[in-house]
Amino acid sequence: MKPNELNIVIPMKDPTKAKSRLRDVLAPQNRATLALTLYRNTLQFFAEFFPEANRLVVTESAQIAAIAKQYQADVLLEAKAQGLNQALNAATQWSLKHKFHYQLIIPADIAQLSAHEVNQLLLQMQQGHDVVIAQAKDGGTNALACSPPNAINFCYGKDSAEAHLQLARANGLAVKCLTLSQLSLDIDWPADLKQLHSSHQANPLTTFEPRAAL
Numbered sequence: 001m002k003p004n005e006l007n008i009v010i011p012m013k014d015p016t017k018a019k020s021r022l023r024d025v026l027a028p029q030n031r032a033t034l035a036l037t038l039y040r041n042t043l044q045f046f047a048e049f050f051p052e053a054n055r056l057v058v059t060e061s062a063q064i065a066a067i068a069k070q071y072q073a074d075v076l077l078e079a080k081a082q083g084l085n086q087a088l089n090a091a092t093q094w095s096l097k098h099k100f101h102y103q104l105i106i107p108a109d110i111a112q113l114s115a116h117e118v119n120q121l122l123l124q125m126q127q128g129h130d131v132v133i134a135q136a137k138d139g140g141t142n143a144l145a146c147s148p149p150n151a152i153n154f155c156y157g158k159d160s161a162e163a164h165l166q167l168a169r170a171n172g173l174a175v176k177c178l179t180l181s182q183l184s185l186d187i188d189w190p191a192d193l194k195q196l197h198s199s200h201q202a203n204p205l206t207t208f209e210p211r212a213a214l
């Protein structure tokens with residue numbers, strides 16, 4: 001795989017709508033700030049460690065689009081958010097149109113990205129897998145690499161790692177599902193924020209302490 005054959009797709013909601021599952025423990029402004037912090041961390045990480053790969057942010061938000069450009073990412077602006085699967089279908093069409101052989105989808109809510117883990121995932125692609133999944137702690141899909149970009153249909157939602165695995169098998173593709181420690185940790189629920197706190201990691205996200213009540 002040549003680095004310039006890879007498009008890294010980062011889907012991102014309007015920050016005022018993001019992290020809704022934290023609504024019981026973070027005030028709206030803090031949820032938006034957390035979502036923006038995670039998003040900037042994601043862009044910074046890929047600009048620093050994978051600068052030769054293309055990055056594409058798919059979003060309905062002009063604010064998110066402007067930030068993407070600060071980190072040299074391309075932007076696909078959705079007219080209106082129609083859900084994650086629809087956003088990724090549009091991004092995949094973009095990848096095909098721009099002749100990328102590989103697409104790696106990463107959500108913008110991983111607590112701490114690891115270049116070693118992303119390289120492990122890409123190595124599986126180089127070794128001949130068509131689809132590689134890094135599953136989330138709750139059975140979701142936290143990273144999804146596909147070659148070609150439209151190798152499978154997207155079915156993000158409950159237990160999507162298993163669903164993506166089965167789809168790839170049904171299509172007769174070589175597929176691998178990985179459990180990678182950092183890539184399995186997205187921040188969805190209050191317990192995820194608490195875990196971040198108790199891990200004592202030197203991580204700016206620990207300032208987002210969950211509150212018992214607003």
Ligand SMILES: Nc1nc2c(ncn2[C@@H]2O[C@H](COP(=O)(O)OP(=O)(O)OP(=O)(O)O)[C@@H](O)[C@H]2O)c(=O)[nH]1
Nearest residue numbers: 011012013018019020021058059083084087107108
């Ligand atoms: N462009 C786009 N991105 C989305 C959409 N839905 C979710 N995402 C992004 O996909 C990633 C995973 O999303 P979720 O965990 O489902 O959403 P979230 O806002 O982080 O959290 P919840 O509101 O609690 O579900 C995040 O980077 C989201 O911003 C969508 O409709 N359009």
Ligand SMILES: O=C(O)[C@H](O)COP(=O)(O)O
Nearest residue numbers: 136140141156157158160
């Ligand atoms: O796999 C999915 O559907 C999305 O990543 C959402 O899963 P999550 O609950 O892990 O955010």
